[in-house]
Amino acid sequence: MTKKSITIGLIGNPNCGKTTIFNALTGARQKVANWAGVTVERREGFFHHKGYTIKVVDLPGAYSLTSLSMEELITRNFILNERPDFIVNVVDAGNLERNLYLTTQLIEIEAPVIIVLNMIDEAYDKGLTINTEKLSDLFAMPVVPTVGTKNIGIDQLKDTIVESYGKQPTHRKIVIPYGNDIQQAILTLQTLIEKNTIEYPSRWLAISLIEGDIDAETKINRLPNADEIKKTTTSIRNKLIAAFHDDVETVLSDMRYGFISGALKEAVHKKPVKRYDITQKIDSIVLNRYIGFPLLFVMLFILFHLTFILGEYPKQLIELAVGWISTVFSNILPSGQLQNLVVQGIIGGVGSVIVFLPNILILFLGISFMEDSGYMARSAFLMDKIMHSLGLHGKSFIPLVMGFGCNVPAIMATRSLENKRDRILTVLINPFMSCSARLPVYILFAGAFFPKHASIIILFMYALGIILAFISAKLFNNTILRGKSMPFVMELPPYRMPTLKTILIHMWDRASSYLKKMGGIILAFSIIIWVLSEYPKPHHIEQEYDKRIQHIQQEFKTSLSSLQKQHANPQITEQLYQEYATRMEDLEIEKRQEMIKYTFIGKTGLLIYPLLKPLGFNWQMGVSLTTGFVAKEVVVSTMGVLYHATDDESNQNLSKKITNPRYGITPASAIAFMVFVMIYIPCLATVTAIAREIGTRWAVFSIFYQVFVAWVVSFAVYHLARLVI
Amino acid sequence: MHKVYVTMKMRRRQGNPFNFNDYPDTSMDTPLSPNMEDYMENISMLLKEHDVVRVKDIAKKLNIRMPSVTAALQKLKEKGLVDYEKYGHVQLTTKGKEVADSIYEKHSFLTEFFKEILSMNTQEAEEQACKLEHHLSSNASNRMQRFVEFYKQEQLDGQQWINRLDSVLEEKRLSELKEGQKAEIIRILGSGPLKKRLLEMGFRKGEIIHVLKYAPLKDPIEISIKDFLLSIRVEEAHSIIVKPLGSHD
Numbered sequence: 001m002t003k004k005s006i007t008i009g010l011i012g013n014p015n016c017g018k019t020t021i022f023n024a025l026t027g028a029r030q031k032v033a034n035w036a037g038v039t040v041e042r043r044e045g046f047f048h049h050k051g052y053t054i055k056v057v058d059l060p061g062a063y064s065l066t067s068l069s070m071e072e073l074i075t076r077n078f079i080l081n082e083r084p085d086f087i088v089n090v091v092d093a094g095n096l097e098r099n100l101y102l103t104t105q106l107i108e109i110e111a112p113v114i115i116v117l118n119m120i121d122e123a124y125d126k127g128l129t130i131n132t133e134k135l136s137d138l139f140a141m142p143v144v145p146t147v148g149t150k151n152i153g154i155d156q157l158k159d160t161i162v163e164s165y166g167k168q169p170t171h172r173k174i175v176i177p178y179g180n181d182i183q184q185a186i187l188t189l190q191t192l193i194e195k196n197t198i199e200y201p202s203r204w205l206a207i208s209l210i211e212g213d214i215d216a217e218t219k220i221n222r223l224p225n226a227d228e229i230k231k232t233t234t235s236i237r238n239k240l241i242a243a244f245h246d247d248v249e250t251v252l253s254d255m256r257y258g259f260i261s262g263a264l265k266e267a268v269h270k271k272p273v274k275r276y277d278i279t280q281k282i283d284s285i286v287l288n289r290y291i292g293f294p295l296l297f298v299m300l301f302i303l304f305h306l307t308f309i310l311g312e313y314p315k316q317l318i319e320l321a322v323g324w325i326s327t328v329f330s331n332i333l334p335s336g337q338l339q340n341l342v343v344q345g346i347i348g349g350v351g352s353v354i355v356f357l358p359n360i361l362i363l364f365l366g367i368s369f370m371e372d373s374g375y376m377a378r379s380a381f382l383m384d385k386i387m388h389s390l391g392l393h394g395k396s397f398i399p400l401v402m403g404f405g406c407n408v409p410a411i412m413a414t415r416s417l418e419n420k421r422d423r424i425l426t427v428l429i430n431p432f433m434s435c436s437a438r439l440p441v442y443i444l445f446a447g448a449f450f451p452k453h454a455s456i457i458i459l460f461m462y463a464l465g466i467i468l469a470f471i472s473a474k475l476f477n478n479t480i481l482r483g484k485s486m487p488f489v490m491e492l493p494p495y496r497m498p499t500l501k502t503i504l505i506h507m508w509d510r511a512s513s514y515l516k517k518m519g520g521i522i523l524a525f526s527i528i529i530w531v532l533s534e535y536p537k538p539h540h541i542e543q544e545y546d547k548r549i550q551h552i553q554q555e556f557k558t559s560l561s562s563l564q565k566q567h568a569n570p571q572i573t574e575q576l577y578q579e580y581a582t583r584m585e586d587l588e589i590e591k592r593q594e595m596i597k598y599t600f601i602g603k604t605g606l607l608i609y610p611l612l613k614p615l616g617f618n619w620q621m622g623v624s625l626t627t628g629f630v631a632k633e634v635v636v637s638t639m640g641v642l643y644h645a646t647d648d649e650s651n652q653n654l655s656k657k658i659t660n661p662r663y664g665i666t667p668a669s670a671i672a673f674m675v676f677v678m679i680y681i682p683c684l685a686t687v688t689a690i691a692r693e694i695g696t697r698w699a700v701f702s703i704f705y706q707v708f709v710a711w712v713v714s715f716a717v718y719h720l721a722r723l724v725i
Numbered sequence: 726m727h728k729v730y731v732t733m734k735m736r737r738r739q740g741n742p743f744n745f746n747d748y749p750d751t752s753m754d755t756p757l758s759p760n761m762e763d764y765m766e767n768i769s770m771l772l773k774e775h776d777v778v779r780v781k782d783i784a785k786k787l788n789i790r791m792p793s794v795t796a797a798l799q800k801l802k803e804k805g806l807v808d809y810e811k812y813g814h815v816q817l818t819t820k821g822k823e824v825a826d827s828i829y830e831k832h833s834f835l836t837e838f839f840k841e842i843l844s845m846n847t848q849e850a851e852e853q854a855c856k857l858e859h860h861l862s863s864n865a866s867n868r869m870q871r872f873v874e875f876y877k878q879e880q881l882d883g884q885q886w887i888n889r890l891d892s893v894l895e896e897k898r899l900s901e902l903k904e905g906q907k908a909e910i911i912r913i914l915g916s917g918p919l920k921k922r923l924l925e926m927g928f929r930k931g932e933i934i935h936v937l938k939y940a941p942l943k944d945p946i947e948i949s950i951k952d953f954l955l956s957i958r959v960e961e962a963h964s965i966i967v968k969p970l971g972s973h974d
Contacts, residue, residue, distance in 0.1 A: 064925040068918050095952050098927045126952070247916065253924040279954070280937070289941045381956045385942040388958065394945075487919040487961055489926065492947060492954040 005053045006165050009078055011106070012090035013099050014061035014418075015493040017118040020148030021090050022058045023505050025158070030509070041415070049158040052165070057084065061418075063098075065105040066213060070420055073215060079111050080200055086161060087111040093123035093130060093145065096268065097260055103139065104176050104256045110201040113141045114160055120145040120153075122494075127273035134267040140174045149499045175203070176259050178252070181243055185210060185236045192232060196223045209233045210240070211249055279374075279494040286378050296382055299375070300401055307363040308405035308436060314358035322351035340534065341527070349526020354515075356408055356685065361511050363402060363409045368506040370398075371416060372498030377490060384488065390470055391477030393417055393488070396426040400469070403433025404462075407682050411689040412510060424694050425473060425481055428702055431682040432469035434462050437632040441677045444636055448655035449670040457671065461678050468679065468709065521688050529601070529630055529684075538598035545591035552587065556580045593620070593642055601626055615676065615714045616669030616722075625676065631683045667725050672718035679710035757804075759859035762828050763787070764797050765806065766858075768815060769825035778815045831858040834870050842876055844894050897969060899962035900946070902936045908967035909933055915964050923965070927951055934967060 012018040022030075026045025043058040059078060060071035079087060087106055091099035106113045115135070117123075123130060136143040142160050146153030178186065189206035198205070200219060208216035210233065220226050237248055244251045285291060326343045333339040370376040380394030387394050395417050402410035407430050414430075417423040442461055446454040556576070563573055596602040605623030612622045620642045628635035636654075643657040658665055665673075681687060681703050691699035757765065767786055771778045780798070784791045798815065801807040806821035817825060832854050839850035861869070880887050896911055910932045913920050927950065937954070938947040944959045 063922065066921060066925070068921060097951055098953065101925055101927065246912075249916075249921060249924060250913070254929055257927060257929055283938065283947070283954075287938055287940065287947065292941045377956070381940055381945060381947065382942075384956070384958070385940060385944045388944075487922050488945060488956070488958045489919070489922055489961060490956045492956050494954070 004051055005055060006086070006161060007055045007057065007082075007084045008086040008088050008161060009057045009059050009075075009082075009084040010088050010090065011059045011075060011102070012061060012118075013063055013092065013095075013102060015491055016061075016090050016092040016095075016099060017148045018058070018061060018090045020499065020502055021088075021116060021118060021146065021154075021157075022056060023502060024146075024148050024151055024154045025054075026056055030505070047158070050162050052162055054158075054161060056088075057082075062102065064102055065109060066211075069418075071418065076109070076215070079106075079109055085112065085165060087113045088116055088157070088161070089113050090116045090118050093117040093120045094126050094128065096123075096128075096130075096264060097257070100139075100260045100263075101253075101256060104259060107139070107174060107176060108201075108207055109204045112164075113139075114157070114164065115139065115141055115143045116153075116157060117143060117145040118148050121147050121150075125273075127271045129269040129271070131267045131269075135263065138263040138267060149502075176256055178255050181240065182210070182252070182255070185240060188236065189229065189232060192225060192229050193220075193223070195225055198223070207252070210236060211252055212237070282495050283378070283492075286375070287381065292382050296379055299370075299379070300398070303363070303366040303370075303398075304401065304405060306366060307359050307402070307409070311358040311362045315355050318355050318358070319351070322347060322354070326351075337534075341530065345527045345530035346523070349523050349530070356406060357511060357515070359406055360409045360412070360514055361507055363405075363413065364507045364510040365503060367398070367413055367416065368503045369498055372496065372502060372506075374493045374495045376416060377492050380490065381492065388488070390473040391481075392425060392473060393419065393422040394490075396422060399426055399430060400433055403430045403435060406435050406437070407431055407433065407686040408514075408689045411686065411693055412514070414693060421481055424698060425476055427690055427694050428476060428698065428705075429469040429472050431686060431702065431706055432465045432472065432679070434465045434678055435632070435682070437683065438678055440633055440636045442674055444639075444655055444658075445670045445674050448659050449665075449667045457674070461674055464675065464713075465678055468713070472705075472709070525684050525688075526630070529627075532600040532604075533596075533602075533627065535599060538595045541591070541594050541598055545587065545594070549584070549587055549591075552580070552583055589643060596623060596642065611711070614718075615672045615711070616666060616718045617673060617676075618664050618669075620663070621665075621669075621673055625680065628677065629681055629684060631685070632677060635677055666722075668718055668721035671721050672714040675717045676710045676714040679713060680707050682706070757824070761797065761801065762859050763855075764794075764801060765817075765821065765825045766828045766832065768807070768817060769822070769829060772817065780815065783815065828858060831861060831866050834866075834873050835861075838869065838873055842873065842890075844891060892968065895968050896966050899934065899936075899948075899957075899965040899967050900959045902967070902969060904936055904938055906969055907933060907935045907971065908969045911966045911968055913965055919961055919964065926955070928965065933970070934965075 010018055010022055022043070022045065026047050029047065030043060030045040041060075044055065045058070046053055046055045048054070057078065059075045062069075062072045062075050064072065065076045065079075066072055078084070089103050089106060091103065103113065103115065117130060117132065117135075120130070130145070132143045132145055142164060144153055144157045144160050146157060148154075177183075186203060186206045189209060190202045193202045193205055205216055205219065209220065209229070217230070220229050223229065240248050240251065286295060288295075326347045329343050329347060330339060333342060367376070370379070376395065376398070379398060382394070383397040384394030387396050396414075398416075399410045399413040402413055410433065411427050411430050414423045414426045417426060438461075439458075442458045443454075446457040450457050559576055560573070563576065597606060602623055605626040606619055608626065609617075609619045609622040612625070617625075620639065623642065624635045624638040627638045639658065640654055643654060643663075657663070658670075687699050687703060690702050764783070764787070768778060768783060771782055771786060775782070780791055780794050783789075783798075784794045787794070795811075798807055798809045801821070802809050806818055806824055808816040808818055808821075835854035835857050836850050839845045839853050840847060843850075845853070876887075897908070899908065902908055910928055910930055912930060913923055913928060932950060935949045936946060937949055940946070940956075945956045946959060946962055948955050948957060948962075
């Protein structure tokens with residue numbers, strides 16, 4: 001087989017329409033993974049053209065190739081180490097000057113570049129006429145004009161890639177002119193570098209060293225004459241600073257821009273057009289002093305409502321379907337361990353993951369609409385002052401609000417934050433946003449113990465969560481996540497109507513990555529937890545209690561028949577019935593509790609119980625919290641099992657039982673329990689999402705942190721409440 | 726004010742705090758409180774405008790109640806600076822005239838300094854001069870006067886640096902601009918990631934920035950540069966030095 005595959009890297013500024021070009025080239029043939037060692041997304045796709053298979057690697061959006069941010073470093077190392085056949089540099093044709101800055105750096109790193117002049121239609125509307133041939137000549141690289149959203153120019157781009165492949169570059173090699181002083185300095189360093197065999201372009205290394213690039217310095221460190229190079233670099237830098245009365249970075253970037261504006265003067269003709277600037281008109285409403293915030297909250301309300309209220313209907317359908325499937329399997333499979341595993345372990349486990357799918361689909365539909373239309377950046381603009389005071393970024397706001405619905409999609413939504421530190425912080429405080437799964441616990445306990453003030457108590461839970469989130473943000477900011485925060489300088493892209501294709505691809509992406517990556521882990525964990533809650537089998541306990549039950553039944557029957565023989569007072573008979581029912585009930589509860597105590601999970605619950613005693617919890621609460629690791633709703637259902645609440649009107653029945661003084665739950669311990677449930681480990685799915693988004697170590701940290709905070713706050717609340725109530 | 730107070734204390738220790746015969750040179754430090762200096766200055770100004778000055782004129786000009794004025798005049802009279810009889814006209818003694826003139830001189834060259842050299846508007850220049858005139862030592866005041874004269878001479882000679890100074894004085898931080906203002910970039914302060922990012926985005930000397938909007942909470946700022954819109958925090962805009970163009974667009 002002849003080698004007929006080409007690898008290209010897609011690169012461009014943020015908001016240059018790179019994603020639309022990627023989608024236009026590859027369609028749905030994409031796969032998303034992470035870059036090695038970091039949780040920055042690596043998106044790949046491929047297409048066939050004229051007998052070639054072309055692999056497209058979508059690189060993170062970047063303004064330059066310096067090693068300032070993780071994203072830029074990834075892009076740069078990809079070019080240097082993986083040596084793609086082409087770098088396709090997408091530039092916004094309406095914003096050429098800034099977009100071409102990256103191109104000048106690509107020239108310096110000696111990458112084979114094809115320029116894509118995207119959104120050429122918008123440039124034309126701005127009154128720009130671009131002479132692509134001239135531009136191609138000046139930059140010495142092919143230039144293809146496109147309109148990504150309308151599929152215009154995509155075939156030409158494909159042709160250009162295939163035609164340029166394997167062909168000796170006919171274009172001459174160009175260099176950015178830096179003037180004599182700098183040129184001399186570059187040459188001096190270049191000669192020193194070239195004394196070694198080095199896999200990086202020497203001119204690029206020399207320029208990077210002059211600019212004080214840290215990554216370039218580490219690349220030099222391995223060379224035998226590293227010290228000499230470094231010394232020369234320092235003296236060159238000092239000389240240049242003296243000559244230009246300015247720092248070297250400013251001088252070099254100024255010269256690059258000089259080169260660009262020189263080229264644009266020749267290749268671009270601008271005629272003044274009277275333009276109705278839609279973006280500024282929309283901004284004057286959306287960012288208005290009075291309307292801005294209300295509008296943001298309306299948007300959020302709609303997003304929240306669609307995600308969690310409208311999403312509830314398909315969610316219920318899925319629940320029904322899952323229920324139906326488990327009934328089917330219960331009927332097919334003979335009852336026993338296998339049936340239990342399949343129905344409760346596997347179907348139950350998978351079901352618990354799949355039910356979130358509608359929420360995730362709708363939320364990401366909304367978020368990608370907000371991102372692609374340009375509103376997301378505006379919401380960050382509005383909220384930044386408040387968020388920044390907590391050490392967060394304006395864009396942290398939306399993921400945090402979404403956390404009130406469900407932490408899983410909310411944590412996935414932090415992807416719109418470009419900076420890693422901001423993202424970690426936003427993810428870590430997200431579990432404090434009380435998700436909807438915690439509501440059943442609040443409703444049960446607040447309703448049972450504080451029937452008159454239930455809503456105030458529930459509101460207090462939400463408020464406490466927000467306060468703890470803010471305190472934690474401050475804390476992390478000053479401890480583990482201290483360090484320089486990246487500049488906020490954020491582009492406010494012009495408003496654009498998002499295309500359906502982009503949104504659908506984006507949505508599908510999230511959904512499939514959710515199902516694939518989380519599904520596996522959660523399925524595995526569900527089975528493990530099922531095993532832990534079923535084994536070891538407490539057969540002997542069951543038999544013992546069955547015997548006792550039989551005994552009581554026997555006793556009851558004898559007493560009843562003797563009463564009937566005596567033709568006793570119906571009141572006495574009634575009393576006997578009552579007595580019998582209570583004894584049976586007690587025995588049944590005792591049986592269940594003893595059986596659960598015997599399983600692994602019950603043992604764990606009992607094991608940790610001494611730790612929970614200072615919070616005023618009984619051991620049943622300890623066991624419920626252990627099972628609640630799967631999902632917070634499970635806390636309620638476990639309590640139902642432990643207290644043998646009948647399934648119909650379960651909540652009412654259960655709330656009657658838990659308030660029964662003989663179980664020892666006081667209002668103070670009830671409130672402490674609610675607080676604990678609100679704060680401790682969110683749920684299996686959230687932990688998995690944290691691990692996927694920011695790494696396993698952070699997920700483990702989050703577990704310990706949440707449990708620790710939960711304990712401390714519950715302890716404080718319990719003792720405070722005892723004083724008050 | 727602190728300095729004046731200290732000098733007065735020292736003089737008291739010397740035994741003859743208000744003996745002006747020891748200080749014939751009126752450009753010397755006047756041991757008067759800023760308040761008293763203001764009286765002297767204003768009486769002198771009123772005398773230039775009117776033939777006779779009464780207590781009520783002074784009270785009106787300084788926006789002070791008449792009894793306070795009377796008390797102050799009594800003090801000034803004790804110091805031999807003012808001729809004043811109850812219900813009569815107010816006159817300055819020869820010594821008083823010298824003191825008043827010296828204060829007024831400081832006032833006028835300070836005003837000139839702020840107005841002509843620092844290019845501030847008349848009202849602000851006057852206000853600043855009124856505040857500073859009481860606190861300048863004679864040495865500082867002499868040297869400053871020399872400076873103002875030197876500047877005027879250089880201006881007459883058409884020296885280049887005068888123009889440069891004028892334009893430097895117009896420079897502001899981007900964070901000081903108001904909504905709707907346009908400005909030209911002069912330079913970016915500091916170093917590090919922010920500067921680098923700004924340079925990459927094309928914040929070059931001479932580039933025009935248009936301040937479009939402050940966020941409802943006054944931070945960040947929406948600006949346009951070249952052909953795109955940016956959001957920048959106030960603290961970041963602080964490190965961008967610009968020269969405003971015109972007042973408003």
